[in-house]
Amino acid sequence: MSSPGIGYALLGLWALGMIGLSYLIFRRQDVDDTREFITAGGRAQVGLTTASFAVTWMWAGDILGVPEYVGLTGVAGIWMYAAPAVLSSLVVIPFALRMRRLFPQGLTYSEYFIERFGKRAHLAVIAVILYTMVLGGVIQLYVGGTVIGGLTGIDPNVVMAVLMGTIGIYILLGGLWGSMTTDLVQFVSAIVLTVVFVPLLLFEAGGPSGVYEGLLENLGSDAAPFLTASNLDWIEDLFLPYALGLGVWGVVSLSTWQRIFAVRRDKTSRFLTAGGIGVFTTIAMYGVIGLVGLAAVPEVGPADLSIEALGLLPGWATVLFLVIALMVLGSSVDSYLTAIASLTSRDIYFRHVATDAADAQQLRVARLASVAFAAVIFGATVVALDTLGFTQLLLIGGIGATALVGPFALSLFWSKTSSLGFVTGVVGSQLVTGYLLAASYDVVVTAPTLKLWEIMAVGHLVATALTATLSAASPDDFEFDSIAREPTAGAGPADAAVRPDGGATGADGGDRE
Template structure:
């Protein structure tokens, strides 16, 4: 990057500080800090949900895989997200809004009991840090390729900035950042895509010059067969509709149930279209940078890190157009990743504050005390994420960003999401089935991952099947007390919007 790029980075940083300070004025009290006071406009929730659904991992890991896998990566990332949000707009988004809670886990005590609430809270918190560490590591790759700086200092500075930002501004700060960086990133991505397509002769010419398998919706040769896609689709349905707590927060923060439906639909439409502008430069990379790819298969050659693909193409395009554009791109990608990490840290802190600390505290706590606990939890979780990113950076065997993200996605989501998500839909579910799904799912993943380490469809699909059988099977076979039946019925009247 040149001098103008660094000036742009500095000015962008100043703007982010200003946004954090603005947000801090709207984040007084736990309700505002964790749920934006349940007053988030639906269109802001939609854009924030969309932006929080991807990060530098998409620009690094997914784009790197797209260079060799072709159109199947759009089919893997965009189409499942779109389908997930179309389903979620009907089933889950309005229910999150009607719950009127601060955290996604909070309602589980009323639904099942305190044991499920705490078990899901601790399970979700305990397994999330490596996932967030990989995301922080991914943005360090972007900055390193753009600047030539060492990766470790980038991780440390990025982690500190990310933690302080959400510590100051809460959920409002994350949402405001999402809006700014979405506009900047969209503008720059359109510039890059237009230049790339012009350089390769257009959309059709690009595919004509690439291997035939790259233009197929499913590409088994790249490790993305249809069974992989189907299992990943189910995981994404869980994640984007609330299994990832930071995304559930966007719906919780909207006051009206109908507005959450509009937010889900808009987010889904963005997921279907916008990733194309990310993947086109990656698809064109074998043509624009032939020295890094096999001319027959378009696979990356030995010694080339495919995680750098998108950044190298964007750098090549933007540096030739105008000074400052590359710095702006780096800023927007950093902001996207910061937003995703901040979103999860905010939701983790909310869950710890409400579902672990307050629930386990014998004496009532004031709102000011809870806000202080929430900020301290934010600081602690941010530090843990930084530590995880440094561990990823220092691990020679961590593997590529795409494969590690997908594996962790699979390990974390289904056992936690099944009792959380289907607790809103399946009335007969019991505390025993919920806890059994949690334990059984994690156990199935551990066993199957050890036996079939390279088969995502088997170890993730098997995990989901085991957890589902336990959850639904116990629900159909067990009986609850009349008191619990009445409590569950009252909850369903509320979340379904029925008059009591």
């Protein structure tokens, strides 16, 4: 446990460092047009993009979520948490490869839907993406308030205000360039956290043998199932909802798609696969925190295992851990805020409000949105902190994916998929899952009470079945090759041409370096 004074000092230093770094990137990369702000000009190096993707998927939530899973079901909690997270990065690969070929000029993948189906479908997708990204930001900021506040004694709301304010400022400056560059620093920090501090915590608790003996003593008759990977007691409550929701969440995550459009097209599979492997390794290491907690602080509930176990670190290590935790926390929240700023500028403002808006206007809206939605995410997190447990919030976070994955897949690979089928599938699924979710929390009482994984399964089935059935009954005859296009005369930077490998080209057709 550290002191509030040290905590405030670390928050201040972190804020200055991240804002300063983003300002340097703002000047160096000339973040003065919408393409640079939203997709880093399509010219980000694969190493930078991979690190950014990996640390974004090394959710800050893992610090709380993995130990809690372990506290509930033991060693099996590690794979129950890790498998869906890795699955999410792999499932998106065929979507990404297909999209990059069909829609190479995209700045946000959501713009594909207005080209494919028109404005009604686009608005439906915007609604799903917007609340999904806000909820993702809430989950991560929730962890910031809980972990940093718990280890320093600072009011969690104060911690969240500093985190969100800092992130809002550096995204305002650098957009995706600011997010990815700070992510690189944060990626290195995340690696240090897993390879240095988790082993240090293990040895502070008595080493592997001491922890094992503590587990045997504290778990008693539960030791056998808790110490094997085959304990399936919580599979319906932990694994299945995570797999059906967050396990396919990468397909609908605008923060993931920004990075897909930022890297060279021929590097897409590589960076998504490498990112998924990185996620698995960090989750496995975070699982050790849960095992240490079970061995050293048996009286603590699963939800508090992470904070109590980390409190075993010596004072100097706690301070360094807080610095690194701040880095990891920032990497996830800034990704969602950048995505929301992009969505507001391109998909809402440019596509539906001011279709003739100049590039400078789009950029201004994106920057204003980064500040406005920082406030929205902060307010929503304050409410969530008082009303929901972390695992509960984490699992609900995947509900938006259930409406979009099936219809999205059909739209990419089946030319007969119709606008009517797509809109009905997405909207109908969200209405059904929303109603069933409300019933499970006793908000309404006229619907059957289903488990969360069953609600998510129903959402996937309704979305896919409605889209396929209505499309078969009244099909489109869409020409996929009609989406990709060269820039029109006088196009601004946001509509610049795109090389086959995904990089931007200049007005003269030469590479923009």
